[in-house]
Amino acid sequence: MTIPLTSATQMGAALRDRQTTSERLTHDAVKHIREMDHELGAFVLLDNHGAHDAATVADRDFAAGIDHSPLQGIPVAVKDLFDMAGLPTTCGSASSFGTARADIDAEVIGDLRRSGAVIVGKTVLHEFAFGATGDRSAHGPSRNPHDRLRVSGGSSGGSAVAVASGMVPLSLGTDTAGSVRVPAALCGVVGFKPAFDVISVKGVHPLAPSLDHVGLFGASLADTKPLYEILSSTTMKDTAPLSRIGWIEPDAIAPTDTEITAAVRDALRRAGIGVAAATSTVSGYDPGELFSIFTALQAREAYDVHRDHLDADEHLIDPGVFARLRVGQTVTDSAFADAQRARRGFRAVVDAALDEYGVLALPSTPITAPLLHQTTTEIGGKTVDTRAALLSLTSPWNLTGSPAISIPGGHLHGLPFGIQLIASPGQEALLFATAAQIERTPPESKGN
Numbered sequence: 001m002t003i004p005l006t007s008a009t010q011m012g013a014a015l016r017d018r019q020t021t022s023e024r025l026t027h028d029a030v031k032h033i034r035e036m037d038h039e040l041g042a043f044v045l046l047d048n049h050g051a052h053d054a055a056t057v058a059d060r061d062f063a064a065g066i067d068h069s070p071l072q073g074i075p076v077a078v079k080d081l082f083d084m085a086g087l088p089t090t091c092g093s094a095s096s097f098g099t100a101r102a103d104i105d106a107e108v109i110g111d112l113r114r115s116g117a118v119i120v121g122k123t124v125l126h127e128f129a130f131g132a133t134g135d136r137s138a139h140g141p142s143r144n145p146h147d148r149l150r151v152s153g154g155s156s157g158g159s160a161v162a163v164a165s166g167m168v169p170l171s172l173g174t175d176t177a178g179s180v181r182v183p184a185a186l187c188g189v190v191g192f193k194p195a196f197d198v199i200s201v202k203g204v205h206p207l208a209p210s211l212d213h214v215g216l217f218g219a220s221l222a223d224t225k226p227l228y229e230i231l232s233s234t235t236m237k238d239t240a241p242l243s244r245i246g247w248i249e250p251d252a253i254a255p256t257d258t259e260i261t262a263a264v265r266d267a268l269r270r271a272g273i274g275v276a277a278a279t280s281t282v283s284g285y286d287p288g289e290l291f292s293i294f295t296a297l298q299a300r301e302a303y304d305v306h307r308d309h310l311d312a313d314e315h316l317i318d319p320g321v322f323a324r325l326r327v328g329q330t331v332t333d334s335a336f337a338d339a340q341r342a343r344r345g346f347r348a349v350v351d352a353a354l355d356e357y358g359v360l361a362l363p364s365t366p367i368t369a370p371l372l373h374q375t376t377t378e379i380g381g382k383t384v385d386t387r388a389a390l391l392s393l394t395s396p397w398n399l400t401g402s403p404a405i406s407i408p409g410g411h412l413h414g415l416p417f418g419i420q421l422i423a424s425p426g427q428e429a430l431l432f433a434t435a436a437q438i439e440r441t442p443p444e445s446k447g448n
Contacts, residue, residue: 008074008169008223015062015073022055022062022073026118029075033121033167041142042161044080044090046121051075054118061116070226072116077162077171080122081129082106083203091205092127092155094138095313097306098205106203108172108214108231115230120168123158127321129174129207130302131155132182132390135372136318143372144187146415150369153183153390156215160187163217170227171217176207177298178364178394180215181406185364185418188408190218192228195425196401199231208301211294211398221407221436228428236429241437245421246278246357253282253290254392255379256366259412263446264363264419267409271441273434278360281353282396290346291388294395296331296339303328347400354402354424359434364406364418365390397422407435410443 014020030046037043058073083089083102091098105113112119124142126134134157135141142157144150145165152161156173160183163171173180175193184191192215199214206212214231218224229235247265250256268275282290306325314322331339353360370377370386377386397404403425406418419438423431 006166006169007219008071009220011074011169012070016067022058022118023052025073026051026055026075026120029120029168036165036167039143039148040145040161040165041140042123042158042165042167043077044122044124044139044158045087047084047087047119051118051120054113058116058118069115069230071112071170071230073118074170075118075120075168076112077121077123077159077168078109078119079125079156079159079171079173081125081174081205082109082122082172084109084119084122087122089205090138091129092125092137092139093317095309095316097128097309097313102203104203107200109203111231123156123162123171125156125158126154127318128302128306128325129155129176129179130321130324132178132387133370134158134183136321141372144369146188147369150371150415151186153186153369155179156217157183159217160184160189160191163189163219169219169223173215173217174204174207175213175215175398176211177294177391177398180217181364181394181404181418181420182390184217184406186369186416188411188416190221190224190408191406191418192216192224193397193404194228194232194428195403198425206305208298208305210301211298213398221432221439225432234428236432239429239433241273241433242358242430243272244274244276245359245361245434246281246353247275248281248360248362249279250362250366250393252279252287253396254287254366254389255382255384256363256393257379259446260363260366260368260417263412263417264361264409267419267438267441267443268361271438273437275361276357278353278357281349281360284349285346290396290399291392293339293342293346294399296335297343299324299328300331300336301328303331343399346396350400350402351424354422354427358423358427358430360422362393362420364393364420366393368412368415368417393420401425403428403431405431405435407439408443411445413447
């Protein structure tokens with residue numbers, strides 16, 4: 001099915017032309033959420049009072065000729081991992097972890113408020129942000145708008161669903177292994193993981209601190225770009241897109257559906273972007289090895305974050321999430337140090353490749369959205385763990401901290417797939433310009 005996407009850019013133009021008001025946009029957003037969310041499961045809570053007050057202020061400022069930013073008056077949503085003063089931060093869990101009401105806003109929430117954005121509510125996530133499917137949460141699963149029997153992706157699934165279904169044009173998530181890019185790809189929206197530590201994580205509940213990134217969802221690059229500029233306090237200069245970029249064969253990292261690989265290559269070709277072979281970037285690692293390095297780091301750090309409450313809360317935590325948290329207990333100091341060394345080595349190889357090619361490309365995920373609670377997936381005749389598969393092509397770029405983006409590539413058999421682009425820190429303008437070249441080419445649907 002075709003999902004209507006509401007543009008923040010169009011909303012902003014209508015607000016400034018006095019064709020609508022922020023109160024009207026906010027009322028419509030809340031109405032759509034109430035009508036649709038019982039089927040999709042995108043939201044944990046709505047902040048009606050706070051949203052109404054913010055919309056009133058935005059309209060008053062517009063009337064007074066005060067224009068804070070392109071986000072002024074625009075409804076947005078945030079993952080329930082971000083502290084918002086006066087509201088609980090459940091982290092998708094019924095456990096004792098993070099259930100107290102926040103005293104102060106996370107730094108990025110303060111940035112959103114100062115920009116004039118209207119935060120309508122908090123979105124569903126895979127418990128503790130420790131999962132790729134989005135169907136393990138105390139609040140129930142977030143469901144894919146293209147097929148409600150399939151996952152949204154995770155862990156920031158609710159934020160992706162909120163944008164993909166047209167409830168809001170922009171949302172925030174977090175990305176530790178692909179938790180923004182995976183649901184963006186599966187739901188058919190833009191998902192951007194900025195470079196590590198460019199956007200503050202203060203007031204955002206951690207999973208694995210050396211891997212955690214705040215990430216952004218938008219219906220388009222034009223919508224996503226100003227959100228990034230505001231939260232990163234940067235301005236991207238106009239830059240020409242690259243006509244040739246580096247291509248990484250995804251099978252060198254992990255098994256990938258050949259239809260997805262072919263569709264991504266075809267989308268680049270139709271956009272007029274040539275590719276140079278850059279698989280040597282990952283050829284020093286056996287398929288699955290990069291994910292093993294990543295998993296050692298993530299598991300140990302996640303266990304360290306949660307160790308103090310696991311025994312008391314075991315009966316309140318999803319069994320799959322609990323088991324993965326306990327894995328971190330088995331990662332020895334030696335294994336953790338080995339993974340850190342391997343990470344540094346991989347980062348050096350990627351830096352050299354980006355110096356040569358400017359931008360690297362590969363699919364965002366090796367499969368389209370699996371069914372809810374589907375724990376294994378078949379790819380090319382091989383049975384693989386669904387979570388590992390979904391994160392296999394995104395997690396390497398959390399190891400490096402590189403800015404990485406997933407943009408819609410079209411549909412395969414009625415389900416979206418994503419195109420992933422990676423650049424060096426400081427080259428975000430080049431990344432967005434090259435992505436925009438692809439976005440301007442109408443996507444194709446393949447299969448039934």
